[in-house]
Amino acid sequence: MHGPMSRVVFLFSVYVMGFLTAIPIGATQIEIAKRSLNDQLRAAYMVALGSVCSDVMYGFIAMFGVAPFLESRTVIAYFGLFAAAILWVLAFFTFRDGGKAGMQELSISILKSKRVSFVIGSTLAVTNPMMIVWWLIGEKFIREMGMVRNFTTDTTLLFLAAGGFGLFSYLFTLSNILYKTKKFISKEIMKKVNYGLGIVLLLLSFYFLISSLRRILHFHI
Secondary structure: OOHHHHHHHHHHHHHHHHHHHOOOOOHHHHHHHHHHHOOOHHHHHHHHHHHHHHHHHHHHHHHOOOOHHHHOHHHHHHHHHHHHHHHHHHHHHHHHOOOOOOHHHOOOOOOOOHHHHHHHHHHHHHOOOOHHHHHHHHHHHHHHOOOOOOOOHHHHHHHHHHHHHHHHHHHHHHHHHHHHHHHHOOHHHHHHHHHHHHHHHHHHHHHHHHHHHHHHHHHHO
16 A cells, blocks of 8 residues: 555445445344344344454454365355354244334343344354455455555454444444334334244245255265
8 A cells, every 4th residue: 555545545445345245134134133123222233243253253364364164165064054053043032022012022032132142143153154255355356456465464454444344334324224213113013024034034044054955965975
């Protein structure tokens, strides 16, 4: 990077990359939606924070030495099985509480706990080691655009910080938008939304299960 303006362009570009990467709907976004729509905004923030912490951890792995397990299809497959199990548990709680209109009626729920929300966010993200590939693609893009020639330690840390902040910014924005939207949603619609989120979680779990079993069976054949 040459000059302050080049650094600003670099940081902004990485930030936008992180922001856009967080947009596709996944299990993390669904867990954030469940909490935001059920009046648990801080818990939604913790899901986002936990998710970003795991994503940035994979960024460190990618930038400071790709872990050998990335090359093992079997290990990736078992990560997928673990993700499927987590999603089944989350779907169960979502369906269980789906008939309740709001958090006021839930005396005990994993949705309320900020610590549990952080763990759920980080666990969901850590079951996706392919995030390493995203960081490597991002690095290659930045190099090809000529923004950075050599990734020094300082540049790499800035790269990870900007990307992580971009990821968190979208999830933070999503949490606030959904939290404000819930004021215009009736109790009956809220019930349907809760059930809908549970169905999506269940479908995601089957996706992880099937893709993981395919990898395992292909490896053993």
